[in-house]
Amino acid sequence: MRFHTRKWVKPEDLNANGTLFGGRLLAWIDEEAALYTIIQLENDRIVTKFMSEINFMSSARQGDIIEIGIDVVKFGKTSITLNCEVRNKMTRETIITVDNIIMVNLDKNGNTKPHGKTKIEFVSDRLSNQ
Template structure:
């Protein structure tokens, strides 16, 4: 699993118990999953369709740094299924896990659309490929 994002737990992120609010963690997690999907599927129209059971395993306190890890489980016809873990950056203690987050690729009409992707691609590899293609076209 690759950990893509770090968040600093601030006073506005806390619940009445003085620990990290579950709703804030889920907001961060969902946002990062969709951003990851947008990058992988190369489409701004990616939405969350489903989240499986959300397992809260520990908490975080003000001042803690948490990181969000994502990995692709499966590329579907118009979907992308991810696995997620949120953990404490310093201790690596798991805060939340979600086994399945299903994202859907949408067309301009807001309907599910095939994305044609079958494997994880990295932006740097796409950029290098474009550069090579452009070099081949130069006179």
């Protein structure tokens, strides 16, 4: 799994128990999945269609640095399925896993659009092919 993003848990990210609010973490995951998909599919018209069961395994506290990892499970005709793990950067302890996040590629009218991708592409590889 490739960990692309780090977040610093700040006071405004906490719940009443003093730990990272799950809704905040899910918003960060959704944003990371969208950014990853936009880069992979080379289209900024992306929507989240589905998030599978999530599994909170541990918590994070104020001052912790977390990192969000994304992997591709499969490429569909108009979608990409990802999985995600969030872990504590310092301890490597897993905070949450999401087995399937389905992101859908759209055209300018908001309709599903085939993306033609079949494998992970790195931006550096695209640039070297130009």
